[in-house]
Amino acid sequence: MLYMISLQAPQVVELSVGDTLRLAVTFGYRGHTQRLTLYAAVGNLGFFGFDEIIAVQKPVDLPESLDSFTTCEQSIDIAITDAISPRTGYSLMAKIKEYQSQTEVRVSDVVNIIGAPSMWSGITSVMVVSMMMAMMGQVMPTEQG
Amino acid sequence: MKIQALQVLPAQYPGYALFYTLGTVVEVKNGDTVRITVGYSYRGPAKTLTLYGAIGVQAVWFDEKVNNGKQISIPASPSWVARSDYVDVAIDTTKIGAGTGYELYAKMMEGNSDLVISPIVYDAINVLSEAAEFQNFQVTSWAKA
Numbered sequence: 001m002l003y004m005i006s007l008q009a010p011q012v013v014e015l016s017v018g019d020t021l022r023l024a025v026t027f028g029y030r031g032h033t034q035r036l037t038l039y040a041a042v043g044n045l046g047f048f049g050f051d052e053i054i055a056v057q058k059p060v061d062l063p064e065s066l067d068s069f070t071t072c073e074q075s076i077d078i079a080i081t082d083a084i085s086p087r088t089g090y091s092l093m094a095k096i097k098e099y100q101s102q103t104e105v106r107v108s109d110v111v112n113i114i115g116a117p118s119m120w121s122g123i124t125s126v127m128v129v130s131m132m133m134a135m136m137g138q139v140m141p142t143e144q145g
Numbered sequence: 146m147k148i149q150a151l152q153v154l155p156a157q158y159p160g161y162a163l164f165y166t167l168g169t170v171v172e173v174k175n176g177d178t179v180r181i182t183v184g185y186s187y188r189g190p191a192k193t194l195t196l197y198g199a200i201g202v203q204a205v206w207f208d209e210k211v212n213n214g215k216q217i218s219i220p221a222s223p224s225w226v227a228r229s230d231y232v233d234v235a236i237d238t239t240k241i242g243a244g245t246g247y248e249l250y251a252k253m254m255e256g257n258s259d260l261v262i263s264p265i266v267y268d269a270i271n272v273l274s275e276a277a278e279f280q281n282f283q284v285t286s287w288a289k290a
Contacts, residue, residue: 021289029277103279
């Protein structure tokens with residue numbers, strides 16, 4: 001079963017390379033105590049499914065709960081690396097790896113990756129200031145001996 | 146000495162046994178028992194030996210996850226006699242995690258010394274996760290950490 005989360009105004013987070021995205025999930029669990037794998041990814045949600053760009057996983061210990069569902073909360077950190085290009089509208093996916101069909105959820109268009117300022121933009125601004133100063137030097141009257 | 150057969154004594158159905166032909170993958174759950182039957186020929190004086198079986202992962206060495214040994218009495222025999230014995234290995238998922246492709250082997254020991262070791266049977270055992278149910282799995286927050 002696939003649960004699609006649709007929010008009226010989803011919170012959009014803006015991140016740069018080097019940042020960490022912390023993703024939290026909640027769910028009801030019924031079963032024996034066991035260690036499973038929480039899996040999360042940032043990527044693109046498209047016609048052919050979820051295209052993962054950065055994916056992480058970690059073990060989670062679930063409690064013994066045989067008679068009723070116990071609410072569990074877990075979080076996982078995703079390090080933003082240069083594997084992902086600066087752009088808006090990335091999506092998130094999370095699941096329990098061993099129970100993908102019961103747990104996989106996706107949240108679309110909630111991550112924007114901001115590009116680091118490039119070397120050329122710095123050089124351009126220095127060049128503009130230099131050119132302005134040079135022009136001012138030509139316009140301003142100079143004292144003649 | 147060769148491993149002749151594998152059986153599963155399911156915890157859920159005491160008194161029953163599931164027979165597997167060698168070469169097929171045996172699927173077990175926590176609490177089940179794997180019965181390893183070995184065939185061998187013996188000639189010599191009467192002896193009391195230990196038949197030992199283990200399930201684990203073959204890496205540089207055999208990493209035993211679960212094992213068991215039992216004493217067997219072999220009568221004196223002046224000529225070669227074909228014999229068959231078995232050892233039961235209990236599946237305990239606190240020691241052998243859910244996963245696929247576990248290996249197994251058996252050996253005959255006299256005291257602490259290995260007398261004869263069977264060939265390893267590769268990719269023979271899959272340990273299934275306990276049945277579990279999830280409810281309302283959802284991503285509740287995502288933010289820069």
